[in-house]
Amino acid sequence: MALNLGRYGSREIMDLQIFNFATKAPLLSMDYATSAQTENTAATVYARGGAGNARRIAWHGDKETKVTIETKIFTMQQLAMLAGEDIVSGSHEIYKREVLKVEDDGTGKKQIKLSKTPVGTNKDVAVFEYVNGVLGKGQDVETVTTNTLKLAASASVAIGAEVEVYYRQLATDAHKLSFTAKGFPPYVLLVGDTVYADEVSGEMVSAQLQYFKAKLQPNFTITNSPTGDPSSLTLVFDVFPVKVNGVDTLYDMIVHED
Incomplete structure (x- = not known):
């Protein structure tokens, strides 16, 4: 038809x-x-x-x-x-921020457990007091082992207190587009x-x-x-x-x- x-x-x-x-x-x-x-x-x-x-x-x-x-x-x-x-697929670094509590590592020293493993060294992780939702005094990080941070003896934050942590993690499965x-x-x-x-x-x-x-x-x-x-x-x-x-x-x- x-x-x-x-x-x-x-x-x-x-x-x-x-x-x-x-x-x-x-x-x-x-x-x-x-x-x-x-x-x-x-x-x-x-x-x-x-x-x-x-x-x-x-x-x-x-x-x-x-x-x-x-x-x-x-x-x-x-x-x-x-x-x-083009879209580039592979591993890429991601900036991450977390609010966490300071823990006792069992010996009286202070530690923080992150949800991800940071890249770089202790110099690439920034820890601050976190009081009333406000960024406070910086805290020195002594060592980084996998996802555990050991705070230096000079750290003034108390065990059980909240801290704000800034670091970078490696996302192994990611897609990046650059403008x-x-x-x-x-x-x-x-x-x-x-x-x-x-x-x-x-x-x-x-x-x-x-x-x-x-x-x-x-x-x-x-x-x-x-x-x-x-x-x-x-x-x-x-x-x-x-x-x-x-x-x-x-x-x-x-x-x-x-």
Whole structure:
């Protein structure tokens, strides 16, 4: 049965597939966005003249397409595209802070047991008195054995008192993304799948939008807050023309049978 064109309504999200522009290798997919908007703009200038300085001739140009994606779920792959850098997996040092109690080591000396083993030496661990939630006087650390700190004889904090400890631990299974001064988003092929409702047939019609060359704008914000709605990440793609059958084409919209 032939697919006839219809009168469409749009009220469904557009799922995305994102590919490397040069190699067409898949980078990521998104089926969890909250909104997807394709904005098309162009400039118009006019020749005016005569009585009332009316418009006589129009010229159009500066055509642009922009795709804006809003999502409340984000991935490291999305952030890597924004950063223009690769994700590095392996072991990485993590800064850690703990509030702990000073213990008796069994000989009357003072010790502190950390939840993790610190990296470095006793000079890389900082211990402070912790009274009423305020950073107090520093305490000297004599030795570090695995995750146990032995305080020096000069330490003034009492056994049973709380201390605040700052140190670094080695996370053996971690993923790191660096936001560098020279890294910027690469060009990608952007493909969006959605459905439109046909007013006359009452059926849903599949549609695919193929943006042949797109580039993320590097600006983004992620908010950390314990109140209100979850943080929303905005991804804004500028779309560029590519020769398709000899014609500079920004994107194709294809209505098709599923």
